[in-house]
Amino acid sequence: MIQLVEYSNPHHRQAVIDLWNGTFGYETAHNTPSLAIDRKLAVDDGLFFVALAEGQVIGTLMAGYDGHRGWLYALAVDPQQRRLGIGRALVQHGEQALQARGCLKINLQILSSNAPVQDFYQALGYQAEPRISMGKLITANIPEHLQG
Template sequence: MSTAVRLAQASDAEGISQVILAALHSSNAGDYPADVIARVASNFTPQAVLQLLTRRTVLVALQDQQIVATAALDTNVVRSVFVNPALQGQGIGRQLMVDIEQRAREAGVTVLSVPSSLTAEPFYTRLGFHTVRDVYHGNERTLVMEKVLSSRHPIGVYRDRQHRAQVAALWQQAFGYDTPHNRPELAIDKKLAVDDGLFFVATDKTAVIGTLMAGYDGHRGWLYSVAVHPDYRRQGLGASLVRHGEQALIALGCLKINLQINLGNDTVVGFYEALGYGVEPRISMGKKIAQNLPKP
């Protein structure tokens, strides 16, 4: 039987709810206790689904005009992928995910994330996702999984003649540097003097739209100057830059990656926590070397 995929409408809320609740009580119930299933199910009543339709891109799969599966895209996060239990294993979920991934690429998403149930982990693994961390909500265990999408915004090594002016402008806009030792031009010169190949830019044609610098001392790695142009934020580009830097450090044998965040910047803390980083019980200390500082 043929399956058609389309955007969900308000009139689909009841059918979407029925598919999700059936899957929860049939498929997911084998991996989670009854109280977890009940708590999750309460988020997918017809009324709750109507609210979700206003906040996410929701798709439905239909056979004979009946809703048999659903999936949603929330910026760069896949959510609520459920298939009628009687029709699972027939490729309907995969068909929905092909559409979801295409929509994500068209929106400029470079790293697609999904908070997967234990039940769905094999499904997402077959689609190319990999687990980056576990999250617990009480006794409910969720696996955060990611997949790097082919990007229209390539990430490559910084080239001074092509990129200097744009990188300096982006950093000034993103970080608002106001001290002589943090001037973008000086930071670029110092990094180029090390010549370690760990300075990366993301581009849209000839425009620099993101940056990341990494460092490696033979044991630990560091990430610095992660910046994304405002017009390209919330599309997964920052996560893609971080993953690119991580892979470069891993290839060098790095055992642990560190980074620093200004106190009180909770949004950035959340960004890195979503990528598997954690706040550690450390005190960051620094000392300026006066003879090497530029004159004000």
């Protein structure tokens, strides 16, 4: 039986770090899992979820809400647990949490080269939009020991 629960730092931290490192293969300091977890916990918005099977972390989803739009981030499912509906359940759980906060629209970003993930989200009702994603890295907020 799969449980979807709010992330608990002392119980889930290392398992989430391991899952994200294995799933996302981070190459930039600002995406370091421990930093991302710490920054999310500092917001304390209750929008960080884990999927558990027999008490073990097998999936994650972070969501964010700015009062207008919601965002989904860091959807990850253990490779051995994929295609069992866990990712879908996490997304739906995040959507419900955002809807309960009054969210009007949910956005997410995926790599344009990642066709399987695009297909996954399209099956859940998400559509590609004619937008350009832009970003600016604030290096002053990246701890010195993580800067290259």
